[in-house]
Amino acid sequence: MPVRAAQFPFLHETGHRLTTPRRRILDVLPATPTSAQELFGMLRRKGVKSDLVTVYRTLDLFTRLGLVQKTQFGDQTARYELVGATGHHHHLVCEQCGSIEDVPLDEQMLLGQVGKKSKFQVTRHTLEFFGRCIKCQ
Amino acid sequence: MPVRAAQFPFLHETGHRLTTPRRRILDVLPATPTSAQELFGMLRRKGVKSDLVTVYRTLDLFTRLGLVQKTQFGDQTARYELVGATGHHHHLVCEQCGSIEDVPLDEQMLLGQVGKKSKFQVTRHTLEFFGRCIKCQ
DNA sequence: GTTTTTGCAAACTTTTTGCATGCGG
DNA sequence: CCGCATGCAAAAAGTTTGCAAAAAC
Numbered sequence A, B: 001m002p003v004r005a006a007q008f009p010f011l012h013e014t015g016h017r018l019t020t021p022r023r024r025i026l027d028v029l030p031a032t033p034t035s036a037q038e039l040f041g042m043l044r045r046k047g048v049k050s051d052l053v054t055v056y057r058t059l060d061l062f063t064r065l066g067l068v069q070k071t072q073f074g075d076q077t078a079r080y081e082l083v084g085a086t087g088h089h090h091h092l093v094c095e096q097c098g099s100i101e102d103v104p105l106d107e108q109m110l111l112g113q114v115g116k117k118s119k120f121q122v123t124r125h126t127l128e129f130f131g132r133c134i135k136c137q
Numbered sequence C: 001g002t003t004t005t006t007g008c009a010a011a012c013t014t015t016t017t018g019c020a021t022g023c024g025g
Numbered sequence D: 001c002c003g004c005a006t007g008c009a010a011a012a013a014g015t016t017t018g019c020a021a022a023a024a025c
Helices: A002-013 A020-028 A036-045 A052-065 A108-117 B002-013 B020-028 B036-045 B052-065 B108-117
Strands: A068-072 A078-082 A090-094 A100-103 A121-132 B068-072 B078-082 B090-094 B100-103 B121-132
Touching (some): A020 A036, A020 A052, A036 A078, A052 A068, A052 A078, B020 B052, B036 B052, B036 B078, B052 B068
Parallel strands (some): A090 A121, B090 B121
Antiparallel strands (some): A090 A100, A121 B121, B068 B078, B090 B100
16 A cells, blocks of 8 residues: 555654544545545445544545645535545546546646736646536437 | 626526516626625625525526526635626635636637547536735735 | 415535544654 | 544534415516
8 A cells, every 4th residue: 555655654744643533534535536424434334433523624634735635516515535646637527427537637728828817826726527427428 | 787688588588587586686696706695695785685595596597597607616605606798717716815816718728638538528617726816925 | 367486494414613532642 | 641633512604495475477
């Protein structure tokens, strides 16, 4: 598990503790956008006793540390995904079946366009596509 | 008010009724992302008695009709804006003061990139930038 | 007249907060 | 041991639903 080994120092370096709940959440966190409730369910199913509040707090911490990326699609649910090996990418969200496909895109040009049009200092961005997946067409 | 005059037939054509609450909401709806609560407050301040539930239902209808665009930034609040004259555009959201700047971008290239990499059929997309506005830098 | 829409109450979902207890370093 | 982190209970915030009364057409 190179991912886990690589993530742990991250906590210590920033003055946070490596606790069992945090390790468990890191164990199940996929690289696909997943809600806190879903993660909580995944832990339960693995027989790990956990608390939804801890899941939220941990995801918030991981997001602040840059380990996790938080996204929101149409609904009012936040989704979290491990940034890990896959790196920065975007999503194709099927409005019929809810499936999510990852897609890497080169958006340098967009950032360049923004820079030309405004003095706004961009630190991050979200880019999501909605429509029909191959199966639902 | 060319906007209002242009919007109203939209309702009738799709079998919906032109009611006072809908007209009032259209009156205050800005072309900048605004939450249901905020709109409700704007109506109150104008002395218009209204109901938050009606605001939600109306915004949902307008969104389905394409009059309004729904977006969600980091928080769990949905924001709605009139699509009207400004047309499709994106947002620069300041994470310090919450101000929102509009920015028109040419994203054809991105859609082209998606088309090359996947058979997914894109119907709409969201693209938001976060960072520091000019004042907050 | 009859069908859509509204307003109110209440439910529901997701997320946040407060605080005593527990665990990591 | 000291202090950050957890778990529990409860609250907050945002949104949705059911239903009788009102208003469009």
